[in-house]
Amino acid sequence: MSASAPASAPAYIPESVPAGGPTATELLDFALRTASDPEIVASLPLDPEGRTWIRLDGPGGSEAxxxxxxxxxxxxxxxxxxxxxxxxxxxxxxxxxxxxxxxPSEGWRSLELAPGVDRSRTLAAGGGRAFGRHHVHEVLNDSPEEHAVSVHAYYPPLPLIRRYSRSGPVLHLEHVERPADWQ
Structure with a gap:
């Protein structure tokens, strides 16, 4: 990985993570249980053109x-x-x-990724996964005709989301979103 040009986006200085919050495993357990509840899943209005979402009460102060x-x-x-x-x-x-x-969490605008860092997995209904801090990913519904529905949980509640674009092996930091941008 090689970096170029410092990021112009404001640096994120993490606050201390509250003690006693749910673990990634507990978040996954919540997401799997909630995803298997047909009443909750049916409560989501689906739009044929854009993503839709409903905020849920996650475990232990998490955002879901x-x-x-x-x-x-x-x-x-x-x-x-x-x-x-x-x-x-x-x-x-x-x-x-x-x-x-x-x-790196700050100080870059563009990184060249080393070969072999890409991973891909498909999760059918009933499948899930947990991840740690600073996990960079994208989630897609590749189906040409079927809607997908999922449950997501985060702890601590999201302080920000960093958005990237990708050109081959080069990842570019595009912008930083704050909670006010999506709530």
Missing amino acids: WLIGWPPGTGTGWHDHAESLGAFATARGRLTERSLAVRL
């Missing part, structure tokens, strides 16, 4: 979301900063593409 994914939609490359996370597919199939490398 029920998200609908129309065919062909995705998140783009991003991370969740200092938050642990988990997600589970409730309906359809989702593909997660991720990087098996920890990126």
Whole structure:
């Protein structure tokens, strides 16, 4: 990995992570249980063109979301900063593409990724996964015709999301979103 040009986005200085919060495993357990609840899943209005979401009460002060994914939609490359996370597919199939490398949290605009850091997995209904801090990934509904629904949980609640673009092996930091941008 090689870095170029300092980031112009403001540096994120993590606050201390509250003690006693849920672990990634506990977040995954919550996401899997919630994704298997047909009443909760049915409560999400689905839009044929754009993602939809409902905020949920996550365990132990975590942030949780029920998200609908129309065919062909995705998140783009991003991370969740200092938050642990988990997600589970409730309906359809989702593909997660991720990087098996920890990126520096600040001081760069563009990084060339080493070969072999790309990972991909598909999670059908009932499948889920947990991840640690600074996990860079994108989540996609690759289906040309089927809606997907998933449950996501983060702890501590998301302080920010860093958005990236990718050109071959080069990852570019595009912008930083704060909670006010998505709530």
